[in-house]
Amino acid sequence: MIELNSLWESVQKEFRKTTGSVTYNNLIAPAKAISLENNQLTIELPTKSHRDFWQNEMTAKLKDLLFNETLVHIEPRYTLERELMTPSSPAGGIMTKQTPLNPEYTFEAFVEGRSNQMAYASAYAASEQPGGLYNPLLIYGGVGLGKTHLMQAIANNMLRHNPNAKIKYVTSETFTNDYINSIKNNNQEQFRREYRDLDALLVDDVQFFSNKEGTQLEFFNTFNSLHDNNKQIVLTADRNPKQIPDLTDRLVSRFVWGVPVEITSPDLETRTAILRSKAEEEQINVPNDVLSFIASKVDTNVRELESALLRVRVAAQLHHAPITIELANETLKGMESADEAVISIDLIQKKVAAYYNIRQSDIVGKKRVKQIVFPRQIAMYLARELTESSLPKIGKEFGGKDHTTVLHAIDKIEKQLAEDDNLQDDIRNLRMELQP
Numbered sequence: 001m002i003e004l005n006s007l008w009e010s011v012q013k014e015f016r017k018t019t020g021s022v023t024y025n026n027l028i029a030p031a032k033a034i035s036l037e038n039n040q041l042t043i044e045l046p047t048k049s050h051r052d053f054w055q056n057e058m059t060a061k062l063k064d065l066l067f068n069e070t071l072v073h074i075e076p077r078y079t080l081e082r083e084l085m086t087p088s089s090p091a092g093g094i095m096t097k098q099t100p101l102n103p104e105y106t107f108e109a110f111v112e113g114r115s116n117q118m119a120y121a122s123a124y125a126a127s128e129q130p131g132g133l134y135n136p137l138l139i140y141g142g143v144g145l146g147k148t149h150l151m152q153a154i155a156n157n158m159l160r161h162n163p164n165a166k167i168k169y170v171t172s173e174t175f176t177n178d179y180i181n182s183i184k185n186n187n188q189e190q191f192r193r194e195y196r197d198l199d200a201l202l203v204d205d206v207q208f209f210s211n212k213e214g215t216q217l218e219f220f221n222t223f224n225s226l227h228d229n230n231k232q233i234v235l236t237a238d239r240n241p242k243q244i245p246d247l248t249d250r251l252v253s254r255f256v257w258g259v260p261v262e263i264t265s266p267d268l269e270t271r272t273a274i275l276r277s278k279a280e281e282e283q284i285n286v287p288n289d290v291l292s293f294i295a296s297k298v299d300t301n302v303r304e305l306e307s308a309l310l311r312v313r314v315a316a317q318l319h320h321a322p323i324t325i326e327l328a329n330e331t332l333k334g335m336e337s338a339d340e341a342v343i344s345i346d347l348i349q350k351k352v353a354a355y356y357n358i359r360q361s362d363i364v365g366k367k368r369v370k371q372i373v374f375p376r377q378i379a380m381y382l383a384r385e386l387t388e389s390s391l392p393k394i395g396k397e398f399g400g401k402d403h404t405t406v407l408h409a410i411d412k413i414e415k416q417l418a419e420d421d422n423l424q425d426d427i428r429n430l431r432m433e434l435q436p
C-alpha cells in the first residue's frame with residue numbers, strides 16, 4: 001500500500017532539488033496531496049495560476065517521479081482549495097512535528113533597504129552573537145515583509161557556525177498546540193525539555209498568543225528559563241507587542257526587553273532590487289524596465305511582489321512570449337481583477353496612513369490626538385465599506401478596539417460625509433487607490 005504523505009514528501013523533496021527557490025516556495029510548496037485513490041492523485045492548489053502552472057509545466061515531470069517512486073502509473077488531478085471546501089483540521093491531537101527551516105532564507109538572499117535595515121542589522125548581530133545584546137530580538141511589521149525570512153536566516157547562520165546548535169523554530173500556534181497536548185497527554189516534562197533545552201528558540205507570529213492565558217504563562221516561564229541561561233530568543237509579530245490585545249503586561253515587557261525592530265513596506269528602489277535578486281536566483285532574464293514596472297505596480301508586500309514576478313514568468317512560458325512591459329501589464333491587470341484580489345484591512349490602514357502622512361502603527365494605536373483619530377475613523381469606515389469584515393473583527397485589526405468604537409467611527413464619518421465636500425474627495429481618492 002502506498003503511503004500518501006511520505007510519497008508526497010519524496011516528490012516535493014525531488015522538486016526542491018531541481019527548481020529555483022522562488023518557483024519552489026511560491027508555486028510548488030503550496031501544493032498539497034490530499035488523496036490517492038484508484039491510481040489517481042488529487043492535488044489541491046490555492047489559485048488558478050497555480051493550477052495552470054501545474055497542468056502545463058509539472059504534469060509530465062510529476063508522472064515520471066510518481067512512477068519512479070511507486071512503479072505504478074498514477075494520474076494527477078488538480079483541484080482548487082475553494083472547490084474542495086474541506087474543513088480545516090482541528091487543532092490539537094498529536095504533538096506537532098518540528099517545522100523545518102527553509103535553507104533559502106539566508107542573510108545573503110535578503111535584500112537590504114531603508115525599510116528593513118535595522119531589522120537586518122539586528123538579526124545579523126543576534127546570529128553572530130547569540131544570547132548577547134540582541135536577546136530577545138523581536139521583529140515586527142505587516143504581512144509578507146520578510147520577518148520569517150530574517151528569523152530563519154538567524155537560525156541558518158547559527159547552524160553554519162555551529163552545526164550542532166539546538167534550534168527550534170515554531171509558530172506561536174504550534175507552541176500552543178504542543179502545550180495543550182502535553183497537558184492532555186500528561187507529558188509536560190517532555191514539553192519543557194523540548195522547549196528549554198535549546199540554544200535558540202524562534203517563535204513566529206506571537207500575536208496569536210493573544211487571549212490564551214495558560215499558554216502565555218507557560219511561554220513566560222519558557223522565555224525566562226532560556227533567557228536566564230543566555231539562550232537566544234527570536235520573536236516575530238504583526239505589530240508592536242504593546243498593541244497586541246489581551247497579552248499580559250509582563251509578557252509584553254519581556255518581548256520588548258531586547259531590541260524590538262520594525263520592518264516597513266519597501267520603497268520602489270528596494271522593491272526593484274528584490275525583484276532583480278529573485279530573477280537572478282531563478283535564472284530568468286527579466287529586462288530592467290520590466291522589473292521597475294512590476295515594482296511600481298505592486299507596492300503592498302514582498303510576497304505579492306514575488307508572486308507578480310512569477311505570474312509574468314508563467315504567462316511568458318505559457319504563451320512562448322518574451323518578457324516585456326506589455327506582457328507584464330496584461331498579466332498584472334488580470335491579477336487585479338482576479339477574484340482572489342481582495343482588499344485587506346491591513347492595506348486600507350497602509351493607504352490611509354500614507355494619505356494622511358502618519359504611520360500605520362498610529363492608525364492601530366491608542367493616541368487620541370485629532371490628526372490621528374480622524375484618519376483612524378476613516379480607515380475603519382473604509383474597512384467596513386470595502387471588506388466583508390464584521391465590526392468586532394475590524395476592532396481587533398485596529399489594535400483590539402471594541403466594536404462600539406468602530407460603530408461610532410463609521411457613524412461619525414457617514415454624518416460628516418453628508419455635508420463635507422473635502423471629505424467626500426478624500427474618500428473618493430482613497431477608494432480609487434484601493435480599487436484602481
Ligand SMILES: Nc1ncnc2c1ncn2[C@@H]1O[C@H](COP(=O)(O)OP(=O)(O)OP(=O)(O)O)[C@@H](O)[C@H]1O
Nearest residue numbers: 109110111142143144145146147148149274302303
Ligand atoms: N528584503 C527581502 N529580500 C528578499 N526577499 C524578501 C525580502 N523581504 C521578504 N522577502 C521574501 O518575501 C517572502 C515573504 O517573506 P516572509 O514570509 O519572511 O514574510 P513575513 O513578514 O514573515 O510575513 P507573514 O507575516 O505573512 O508571515 C519570502 O519569500 C521572503 O524570502
